[in-house]
Amino acid sequence: MSDAAAIARYDDFLPRNSHGRRYARIVSDYSERDQIARAAAGDRLAQSALVNRHMPVVWRVAFRMLRDRQEAEDVTQETFLRAWKMLPDWEGRSKFSTWACTVAINLCRDRMKKKAPVLMETLPEREAGDLPPEQALHQKQAGARISALIDALPERQKEALTLSALEGMGNKDAAAAMQVSVEALESLLSRARRTLRQALAEGQEE
Amino acid sequence: MTKTGMTDARVLQLLETYGAWPMAWPEEEREAAEAHLAAHPERFADVLAEARLLDAAFEAEPMAEPDPSLAARILADAPQSRAAREGLGVRLSRLLMPNGRRWPAGAALASLGMGLFAGYTASASSVAAPGFETEAEAVVYAALGYDQYETYLEEAPLDE
Numbered sequence: 001m002s003d004a005a006a007i008a009r010y011d012d013f014l015p016r017n018s019h020g021r022r023y024a025r026i027v028s029d030y031s032e033r034d035q036i037a038r039a040a041a042g043d044r045l046a047q048s049a050l051v052n053r054h055m056p057v058v059w060r061v062a063f064r065m066l067r068d069r070q071e072a073e074d075v076t077q078e079t080f081l082r083a084w085k086m087l088p089d090w091e092g093r094s095k096f097s098t099w100a101c102t103v104a105i106n107l108c109r110d111r112m113k114k115k116a117p118v119l120m121e122t123l124p125e126r127e128a129g130d131l132p133p134e135q136a137l138h139q140k141q142a143g144a145r146i147s148a149l150i151d152a153l154p155e156r157q158k159e160a161l162t163l164s165a166l167e168g169m170g171n172k173d174a175a176a177a178m179q180v181s182v183e184a185l186e187s188l189l190s191r192a193r194r195t196l197r198q199a200l201a202e203g204q205e206e
Numbered sequence: 207m208t209k210t211g212m213t214d215a216r217v218l219q220l221l222e223t224y225g226a227w228p229m230a231w232p233e234e235e236r237e238a239a240e241a242h243l244a245a246h247p248e249r250f251a252d253v254l255a256e257a258r259l260l261d262a263a264f265e266a267e268p269m270a271e272p273d274p275s276l277a278a279r280i281l282a283d284a285p286q287s288r289a290a291r292e293g294l295g296v297r298l299s300r301l302l303m304p305n306g307r308r309w310p311a312g313a314a315l316a317s318l319g320m321g322l323f324a325g326y327t328a329s330a331s332s333v334a335a336p337g338f339e340t341e342a343e344a345v346v347y348a349a350l351g352y353d354q355y356e357t358y359l360e361e362a363p364l365d366e
Contacts, residue, residue, distance in 0.1 A: 042287030051277050051284075059272035073276055080280045087285070142266040150267065165225060165264055171232050182232075190223040197260055 033092045040087035051080065054097050057167050058104045064162045065108040067151065075107045094176060097169070101177035105159060112155070149199050157192035160185055165193075212238040214246070218253055225264075226257035 038046035058079050063072035079100055094102075150158060156178070163174040164185070175185040217239050224230040228240050243250055347354055352361065 040285065042285050044281070044284075044287075047281055047284045048277075051280050055277055055280060056272055059276065060270060063270050063272075069270075069273070073273065076272065076276060077280055077283070081283055084284050142263065143268045146263040146267045165230070166267065166269075168230070171224075186219070186223045190219070193222060193225070193257075193260055196263070197256055200260065200263060 032096055033090075036087055036090045036092075036096065040090065050083075050096065054100050055080065057097065058100050060167065061101055061159075061162055062104050062108050064150070064158065064166070065105070065155070066111060071111060075104055075111070078107055079103045095173060098173045098176045101163060101169070102179065105177060109155075145203065146196070146200075149196055153192050153195060157188050157195070160188035161192045164189055212242040214242075214249055217242050217250060221250060221253045221257045225261045226254055227261055 035046050035049060039050050055076060059072050059076045062075040062079075063069060066072055066075070082103055083096075083100060150161060153161065159178055160174065163169045163177055164171065169177065171182050171185060175182045178185065180188075212235070216235070220231050220235065220239050224232075228236055231239055243254075247254075344354070347357075
């Protein structure tokens with residue numbers, strides 16, 4: 001079995017939560033460098049693999065920060081446009097996911113600086129799956145509530161939580177993507193979680 | 207502190223920072239923290255329950271997905287391979303002229319030179335003094351079965 005196939009198989013067995021989020025992602029540096037080199041040379045399969053693997057995460061990070069699907073798409077496209085230009089000179093100093101999230105976060109920050117604060121837009125609908133109606137409604141309400149609470153967090157805490165808790169990025173990669181130390185990331189995460197815990201507890205008391 | 211260097215304070219910090227799911231904890235501390243937690247579950251029960259509650263809330267958070275056409279739009283901007291950039295014509299010419307276009311141009315130039323040289327030498331040898339056959343004419347008469355021009359004049363059938 002090739003390295004790539006072995007990694008793909010290993011990746012499939014990594015633990016996930018109910019949304020399919022991976023709590024840990026181990027990617028061979030060699031395989032990513034190889035994939036990037038092939039993508040830079042115009043290999044469509046390698047480019048597709050890179051996009052399929054990283055684009056949804058980049059888009060979700062942008063969407064959570066901007067709360068606008070179209071703007072999140074624009075940021076994602078711009079991120080990959082920069083990636084295509086940069087790939088021939090890729091030196092593998094960081095993981096592609098870390099680099100892409102850094103670019104996306106910076107693009108989002110620029111956009112947020114330019115526009116005035118806006119009210120949160122309608123949350124995207126989520127399929128309730130095969131849950132009974134009452135349970136589906138309860139889950140939908142719970143999902144909408146936690147989304148609203150996350151959105152209300154300070155920007156940096158929201159970024160940290162999105163990368164670490166929601167996208168399953170490792171602490172070092174998340175810190176690198178946010179261009180902060182691991183200690184700073186942990187501080188942002190613990191403050192975010194404390195705020196959310198308190199808000200959820202208050203919600204239960206009401 | 208255990209022999210692994212893990213402390214109660216750090217386990218509490220991990221639970222409050224990364225949640226209850228060990229896979230979310232830093233890889234280098236995971237094993238020691240799990241062992242410490244398993245050795246003293248009563249010390250962390252409340253914090254662990256709170257962390258689990260928040261993790262469950264995250265599970266319920268709707269995970270938005272990008273538009274399915276976004277991947278195609280991104281790939282449309284991706285760099286193309288050399289073959290795709292050059293198109294069929296260039297690839298075909300490379301197949302027919304593997305050494306590039308200089309090769310047929312050089313061959314054509316050489317053919318032209320050889321033609322000019324052959325033409326010049328042939329015309330030079332066919333110039334003869336008046337009354338004498340040129341070598342070329344002798345070849346023609348011999349091919350017709352005559353010894354020379356005079357024999358041809360004597361024996362060749364006339365139209366009239």
